[in-house]
Amino acid sequence: MVNLKYSTNYLLHDLSSQQLDQLKKKAVEAKNHSYSPYSKFRVGCCILTKDNLFVDGANVENASYGGAICAERTAAVKAVTSGQKDWLAIAISGDRIDDCTSPCGICRQFIREFASLDMPVIMLNSDGSQAVLKSFGDLLPMSFGPGSF
Numbered sequence: 001m002v003n004l005k006y007s008t009n010y011l012l013h014d015l016s017s018q019q020l021d022q023l024k025k026k027a028v029e030a031k032n033h034s035y036s037p038y039s040k041f042r043v044g045c046c047i048l049t050k051d052n053l054f055v056d057g058a059n060v061e062n063a064s065y066g067g068a069i070c071a072e073r074t075a076a077v078k079a080v081t082s083g084q085k086d087w088l089a090i091a092i093s094g095d096r097i098d099d100c101t102s103p104c105g106i107c108r109q110f111i112r113e114f115a116s117l118d119m120p121v122i123m124l125n126s127d128g129s130q131a132v133l134k135s136f137g138d139l140l141p142m143s144f145g146p147g148s149f
């Protein structure tokens with residue numbers, strides 16, 4: 001885990017400390033709009049776009065369990081359908097204080113469509129006090145994307 005505020009990690013060099021703080025805060029707060037009566041596991045996500053817009057999302061579950069949509073895909077679809085297809089960074093915050101939540105496989109592939117392989121993925125614990133930072137390419141190596149065929 002790293003304290004991103006004091007991180008000099010090269011992955012974050014395109015972000016100001018204010019953008020990073022906002023991104024983390026919005027991912028944590030997005031959990032407030034989670035609809036997760038079945039798992040009772042709230043997840044929030046926020047995408048910072050190259051137009052400097054913050055697009056958040058939360059998981060939305062369904063009585064037919066397989067119909068659940070993760071926070072990451074909620075945020076991704078909101079961003080794309082607002083005309084925001086170019087992204088600088090993504091942050092995710094799950095409901096555990098002792099663990100940082102990382103995106104599921106389906107979301108990784110979904111994000112692949114819009115993310116560069118060096119886009120930072122900031123995985124947070126529930127209150128944002130802990131973070132794991134990876135490049136998107138590290139989370140989905142040897143991936144198949146829009147330029148692959």
Ligand SMILES: O=c1ccn([C@H]2C[C@H](O)[C@@H](CO)O2)c(=O)[nH]1
Pocket residue numbers: 036039041042043058059060061068069070071072092101102103104
């Ligand atoms: O990265 C993740 C992992 C899980 N979930 C959601 C799906 C489901 O609603 C709940 C439990 O898996 O958490 C997300 O939204 N994002």
Ligand SMILES: [Zn+2]
Pocket residue numbers: 070071072073103104105106107108
């Ligand atoms: Zn997912």
